[in-house]
Amino acid sequence: xxxxxxxxxxxxxxxxxxxxxxxxxxxxxxxxxxxxxxxxxxxxxxxxxxxxxxxxxxxxxxxxxxxxxxxxxxxxxxxxxxxxxxxxxxxxxxxxxxxxxxxxxxxxxxxxxxx
Amino acid sequence: xxxxxxxxxxxxxxxxxxxxxxxxxxxxxxxxxxxxxxxxxxxxxxxxxxxxxxxxxxxxxxxxxxxxxxxxxxxxxxxxxxxxxxxxxxxxxxxxxxxxxxxxxxxxxxxxxxxxxxxxxxxxxxxxxxxxxxxxxxxxxxxxxxxxxxxxxxxxxxxxxxxxxxxxxxxxxxxxxxxxxxxxxxxxxxxxxxxxxxxxxxxxxxxxxxxxxxxxxxxxxxxxxxxxxxxxxxxxxxxxxxxxxxxxxxxxxxxxxxxxxxxxxxxxxxxxxxxxxxxxxxxxxxxxxxxxxxxxxxxxxxxxxxxxxxxxxxxxxxxxxxxxxxxxxxxxxxxxxxxxxxxxxxxxxxxxxxxxxxxxxxxxxxxxxxxxxxxxxxxxxxxxxxxxxxxxxxxxxxxxxxxxxxxxxxxxxxxxxxxxxxxxxxxxxxxxxxxxxxxxxxxxxxxxxxxxxxxxxxxxxxxxxxxxxxxxxxxxxxxxxxxxxxxxxxxxxxxxxxxxxxxxxxxxxxxxxxxxxxxxxxxxxxxxxxxxxxxxxxxxxxxxxxxxxxxxxxxxxxxxxxxxxxxxxxxxxxxxxxxxxxxxxxxxxxxxxxxxxxxx
Numbered sequence: 015x016x017x018x019x020x021x022x023x024x025x026x027x028x029x030x031x032x033x034x035x036x037x038x039x040x041x042x043x044x045x046x047x048x049x050x051x052x053x054x055x056x057x058x059x060x061x062x063x064x065x066x067x068x069x070x071x072x073x074x075x076x077x078x079x080x081x082x083x084x085x086x087x088x089x090x091x092x093x094x095x096x097x098x099x100x101x102x103x104x105x106x107x108x109x110x111x112x113x114x115x116x117x118x119x120x121x122x123x124x125x126x127x128x129x
Numbered sequence: 130x131x132x133x134x135x136x137x138x139x140x141x142x143x144x145x146x147x148x149x150x151x152x153x154x155x156x157x158x159x160x161x162x163x164x165x166x167x168x169x170x171x172x173x174x175x176x177x178x179x180x181x182x183x184x185x186x187x188x189x190x191x192x193x194x195x196x197x198x199x200x201x202x203x204x205x206x207x208x209x210x211x212x213x214x215x216x217x218x219x220x221x222x223x224x225x226x227x228x229x230x231x232x233x234x235x236x237x238x239x240x241x242x243x244x245x246x247x248x249x250x251x252x253x254x255x256x257x258x259x260x261x262x263x264x265x266x267x268x269x270x271x272x273x274x275x276x277x278x279x280x281x282x283x284x285x286x287x288x289x290x291x292x293x294x295x296x297x298x299x300x301x302x303x304x305x306x307x308x309x310x311x312x313x314x315x316x317x318x319x320x321x322x323x324x325x326x327x328x329x330x331x332x333x334x335x336x337x338x339x340x341x342x343x344x345x346x347x348x349x350x351x352x353x354x355x356x357x358x359x360x361x362x363x364x365x366x367x368x369x370x371x372x373x374x375x376x377x378x379x380x381x382x383x384x385x386x387x388x389x390x391x392x393x394x395x396x397x398x399x400x401x402x403x404x405x406x407x408x409x410x411x412x413x414x415x416x417x418x419x420x421x422x423x424x425x426x427x428x429x430x431x432x433x434x435x436x437x438x439x440x441x442x443x444x445x446x447x448x449x450x451x452x453x454x455x456x457x458x459x460x461x462x463x464x465x466x467x468x469x470x471x472x473x474x475x476x477x478x479x480x481x482x483x484x485x486x487x488x489x490x491x492x493x494x495x496x497x498x499x500x501x502x503x504x505x506x507x508x509x510x511x512x513x514x515x516x517x518x519x520x521x522x523x524x525x526x527x528x529x530x531x532x533x534x535x536x537x538x539x540x541x542x543x544x545x546x547x548x549x550x551x552x553x554x555x556x557x558x559x560x561x562x563x564x565x566x567x568x569x570x571x572x573x574x575x576x577x578x579x580x581x582x583x584x585x586x587x588x589x590x591x592x593x594x595x596x597x598x599x600x601x602x603x604x605x606x607x608x609x610x611x612x613x614x615x616x617x618x619x620x621x622x623x624x625x626x627x628x629x630x631x632x633x634x635x636x637x638x639x640x641x642x643x644x645x646x647x648x649x650x651x652x653x654x655x656x657x658x659x660x661x662x663x664x665x666x667x668x669x670x671x672x673x674x675x676x677x678x679x680x681x682x683x684x685x686x687x688x689x690x691x692x693x694x695x696x697x698x699x700x701x702x703x704x705x706x707x708x709x710x711x712x713x714x715x716x717x718x719x720x721x722x723x724x725x726x727x728x729x
Binding site for chain 2: 019020021022023024025028055056057058076077078079092093094
């Protein structure tokens with residue numbers, strides 16, 4: 015496979031990303047008491063959102079940058095919250111699902127120290 | 130004082146007593162001491178400096194520095210100070226002046242280039258700026274800086290190590306796009322003392338003689354420094370006073386009178402002015418500035434052609450043919466023109482014929498569906514018509530857009546003069562830019578009525594024929610639209626969506642919106658705008674999750690291109706503040722493509 019993310023229909027990418035993320039992020043609910051909010055699939059990105067008190071945690075795969083990242087958002091101000099530690103470096107233009115899994119693993123490990 | 134024939138002789142170059150300035154300053158010093166000596170020496174029946182001498186000097190100078198500014202002989206003035214005659218000739222581009230000096234009964238002609246850069250009025254305002262000069266005999270460069278009439282710094286180069294330049298030493302100024310004088314300064318500033326030569330097709334080179342300035346340079350010194358004897362620092366501030374009220378310390382201004390030797394009754398006829406050339410154009414190109422510019426650029430092209438042939442830099446198979454024979458040859462060999470250098474074609478065709486060729490190519494390129502490049506356009510030229518144009522001098526171009534054609538022709542000649550021939554595509558682009566960039570107002574309406582039926586047809590042809598050559602913004606601007614800065618906002622779900630710019634197209638009531646976040650920003654804005662304008666406002670409807678990014682992107686791009694051809698106006702709602710407020714300013718695949726197609 016030369017470049018999964020360029021050559022594959024987008025709905026399949028949504029499904030692949032959800033399939034990968036669901037088991038890897040299960041601890042967010044079980045260990046940190048977040049509630050699942052929703053999944054939004056759009057032209058620009060796929061976002062899985064969790065909520066806890068006034069904080070939203072978003073796991074984002076952006077099609078157009080072909081990268082993965084997470085963010086915390088203050089529900090009242092709608093502004094992003096800074097991480098306590100330095101998050102994983104953003105790697106753009108991923109080409110395969112294996113590369114995406116590596117990125118997701120980095121972020122899941124990071125979230126365990128932040129949430 | 131070095132005769133032209135000996136000016137490379139080092140011994141003479143460094144002879145202080147032979148220095149023009151030394152003698153000039155000596156004279157000025159005498160004026161100080163003997164205040165009675167203010168009257169100029171009576172002009173002799175035979176003046177020391179003959180006009181022919183100056184003209185010959187300029188001929189040599191023009192050979193060395195093609196493209197250097199021409200002298201304005203008609204504005205030449207002269208003065209006598211004791212036994213020294215000085216002739217002063219401004220240069221055409223306003224770059225500065227050339228000074229010629231010779232002693233009465235002397236035989237050596239001294240030449241100096243001089244210019245002032247700064248603010249002054251010679252009456253009440255003290256000079257702030259700098260004087261620059263180049264001794265055209267030994268090429269010493271001298272600069273004096275003034276602030277409010279007071280000398281604050283001085284720079285002077287000295288030429289001591291002179292050697293013939295080797296081929297490997299030639300420094301190419303390929304990225305240099307300045308004036309002749311600027312090129313001179315460029316060479317000096319790079320410690321490569323040379324004569325700037327305009328190479329054929331490659332801009333300026335420093336070539337000729339090289340002098341390693343190295344430690345010989347004196348940097349800008351505080352006021353009063355760097356004089357080192359008689360020189361421009363002593364003389365020119367007297368002629369061009371930095372302070373209009375010099376406390377009576379300076380002698381009177383030299384009395385400059387017209388140097389009539391170039392005029393009627395002089396040694397020979399006055400050299401023609403640019404507008405005297407190609408008189409057949411006078412009644413046709415009414416705007417004097419456009420006409421002179423056209424003639425100037427065409428004359429420069431002819432000069433380049435002659436220079437190239439004289440120097441043997443080009444083998445012109447048609448050099449022995451008259452213009453008529455040459456065009457007759459093309460009449461019977463329609464494809465032959467493709468193999469002939471365009472400079473040869475345009476020069477052989479004459480000033481009127483050249484414009485005819487270019488205009489024919491322009492319309493063939495735009496209107497003929499079978500013509501997809503400029504080479505093909507060249508094959509469509511009607512050489513019979515060109516021959517007729519040459520014979521009569523009458524341009525077969527509608528008066529309604531003859532100025533645009535003249536501007537466009539000038540642009541092509543200038544491009545050829547500057548960069549030589551690289552491709553017909555490049556020349557064609559120069560012509561289109563020159564033509565469309567100067568066809569405005571009613572001329573545009575006439576052009577459309579004559580050739581294109583409506584503006585949409587012209588726009589469509591410009592876009593489809595010149596895709597990738599001219600931006601959408603450029604074409605829209607030619608047709609009365611272009612980039613507009615706006616501030617149109619709506620509120621959607623509590624969030625402001627703002628379009629801060631739009632690209633006004635050439636079609637009425639055709640509007641689309643681009644930007645980041647289709648669902649939350651682009652579509653709501655388009656709906657609101659549609660209500661305001663009362664016309665449909667489009668957004669890209671083609672996103673398909675069953676397709677890959679690459680396919681969606683290609684579809685989106687095809688959609689944008691289809692709107693451009695129709696002359697749509699695009700509103701840009703920009704990046705999503707939701708992301709930019711979090712430090713993400715990425716444009717993404719789709720929006721980035723849209724910006725490239727429309728706004729870049």
